Amino acid sequence: xxxxxxxxxxxxxxxxxxxxxxxxxxxxxxxxxxxxxxxxxxxxxxxxxxxxxxxxxxxxxxxxxxxxxxxxxxxxxxxxxxxxxxxxxxxxxxxxxxxxxxxxxxxxxxxxxxxxxxxxxxxxxxxxxxxxxxxxxxxxxxxxxxxxxxxxxxxxxxxxxxxxxxxxxxxxxxxxxxxxxxxxxxxxxxxxxxxxxxxxxxxxxxxxxxxxxxxxxxxxxxxxxxxxxxxxxxxxxxxxxxxxxxxxxxxxxxxxxxxxxxxxxxxxxxxxxxxxxxxxxxxxxxxxxxxxxxxxxxxxxxxxx
Numbered sequence: 001x002x003x004x005x006x007x008x009x010x011x012x013x014x015x016x017x018x019x020x021x022x023x024x025x026x027x028x029x030x031x032x033x034x035x036x037x038x039x040x041x042x043x044x045x046x047x048x049x050x051x052x053x054x055x056x057x058x059x060x061x062x063x064x065x066x067x068x069x070x071x072x073x074x075x076x077x078x079x080x081x082x083x084x085x086x087x088x089x090x091x092x093x094x095x096x097x098x099x100x101x102x103x104x105x106x107x108x109x110x111x112x113x114x115x116x117x118x119x120x121x122x123x124x125x126x127x128x129x130x131x132x133x134x135x136x137x138x139x140x141x142x143x144x145x146x147x148x149x150x151x152x153x154x155x156x157x158x159x160x161x162x163x164x165x166x167x168x169x170x171x172x173x174x175x176x177x178x179x180x181x182x183x184x185x186x187x188x189x190x191x192x193x194x195x196x197x198x199x200x201x202x203x204x205x206x207x208x209x210x211x212x213x214x215x216x217x218x219x220x221x222x223x224x225x226x227x228x229x230x231x232x233x234x235x236x237x238x239x240x241x242x243x244x245x246x247x248x249x250x251x252x253x254x255x256x257x258x259x260x261x262x263x264x265x266x267x268x269x270x271x272x273x274x275x276x277x278x279x280x281x282x283x284x285x286x287x288x289x290x291x292x293x294x295x296x297x298x299x300x301x302x303x304x305x
Contacts, residue, residue, distance in 0.1 A: 032082050035107050036190050037099070039089040039132050040116035041124060049116065050086050052180055053187040061269065063090030066098045073192045084191030093128055096135045103136070105143050109158060112190040119172045119208075122250040126243060172208040182209050217242075 038046040047060035054071045067088045072081040087102040089095060103111055113136055117125050147155040182201075188194040201209040202219070217238045222230070223245035235241035 032110065032193070033085065033107075034082075034110045034112070034191055034193070035085040035087065035102060036112045036114055036187065037087045037089065037102050037136075038114045038116060039099070039136075040092075041118035041121060041128055042090070042092040044116045044118040046088050046114075046116045049114075049180070049183050049187065050088060053184050053191070054086075063088050064267075064270070065090055065095055066101060068102075071191065075193075082192055086191070089132075092124075093131045096131065099132075099135050100139050103139055103143070105147060108140070108143050108147070109154065114187070114190070117172055122246075123253050125250070126246055127252045127254075130243075179209060186211055 038050060040046060043062070047063055050069065051058055051060060054069070067090065069086045069088075071084045071086065073084070074081045085102075085107075089098060115129065115132060117129055119125065144155050144158065147158075182197060182199055185194070185197045185199075189196045197211060198214075199209060200211070200214050202215075220242075223242050225233075225245045225248075230241065230245075233241060233244045235244055
């Protein structure tokens with residue numbers, strides 16, 4: 001028990017010793033940290049899922065760029081709390097370059113990605129999914145390639161763990177309470193190591209819920225198209241064939257159309273008087289600098305003549 005005379009340093013030292021020394025059962029108390037990146041369609045429900053998982057009664061707001069929050073949970077009474085880092089990428093596919101910030105070689109062993117897609121926007125669905133997964137996969141592959149050179153054992157462990165999540169025959173959602181509960185169970189598994197949900201919902205007439213490793217193209221079957229139409233489509237893989245049939249039914253928006261052209265600085269929810277005044281002043285100074293620089297270059301050109 002801490003004494004009244006204990007200083008902050010005394011308490012800190014005691015906490016470290018408590019974490020490093022075995023507990024009452026003779027087992028070392030291990031504190032882990034995990035990270036999760038949420039990405040997907042704008043207004044698709046990413047923030048709502050995070051708030052529900054963290055049991056926060058807040059009104060969700062549009063996510064600006066890349067936002068971070070965290071949660072802490074104890075696996076049992078009187079044990080140190082595990083930490084989960086939650087990252088959320090806003091803007092749909094307009095801020096792809098920010099994906100590399102939360103995913104690094106330091107946390108790749110305990111990282112998960114949650115892709116949230118809006119089924120009410122089928123014309124954006126495939127392009128959004130494909131682009132986000134492509135950029136994420138490329139970045140992860142770069143990290144693994146680097147690890148294979150610097151720490152091959154860790155790289156092998158990561159790859160093996162990914163395969164272990166898939167079944168040997170391995171080849172979306174609504175705001176209902178039942179679906180949010182399932183999503184919460186899944187996120188708690190990824191963030192805090194709780195038991196993994198074995199629930200699967202594959203009925204396309206109802207909200208879909210398919211955790212990674214529990215789906216397969218063989219179970220999904222061929223796309224709904226005639227044999228003659230399928231024969232005309234040049235596809236090398238089942239996924240590519242599904243993409244062509246899907247896009248024939250729902251012509252996709254171009255990647256440029258999905259880019260968010262709004263300037264967050266003009267958004268009224270982020271108004272801060274002192275900051276905005278200073279920003280306006282700096283903008284004026286920048287414009288003046290540009291004019292002076294342009295004038296200087298013109299004078300140099302005249303002198304050279």
